[in-house]
Amino acid sequence: MDFRSWFSKPRVEAADKSKDKKGKEEEKEEEELVDPQAQLREQCQEKEHIKALFNKLEECNDRVNSKSKTTETCMEELFDFVGELDHCVAHRLFSKLK
Numbered sequence: 001m002d003f004r005s006w007f008s009k010p011r012v013e014a015a016d017k018s019k020d021k022k023g024k025e026e027e028k029e030e031e032e033l034v035d036p037q038a039q040l041r042e043q044c045q046e047k048e049h050i051k052a053l054f055n056k057l058e059e060c061n062d063r064v065n066s067k068s069k070t071t072e073t074c075m076e077e078l079f080d081f082v083g084e085l086d087h088c089v090a091h092r093l094f095s096k097l098k
Helices: 021-031 035-043 048-068 077-095
Strands: none
Touching: 035 048, 035 077, 048 077
């Protein structure tokens, strides 16, 4: 299972509108919207302790995928990584919301 896809940037698509001047302005405004949570997650993923947790998760994932019969899962590593990432993001996210 690839956990990186969980943290990729969401794709924002502009709604189909008439091509008049007002419609073009609205499309431009929609395209400029940026998700502050995605930005904060990228910044937090650069911190050393979060990188270490992600590396632990990848090592576990590789170990589990290399075995054909195993009951081991990487849930503990996943929860540790996601919990720490969310904790880092939560400190700054709500001050950016309108």
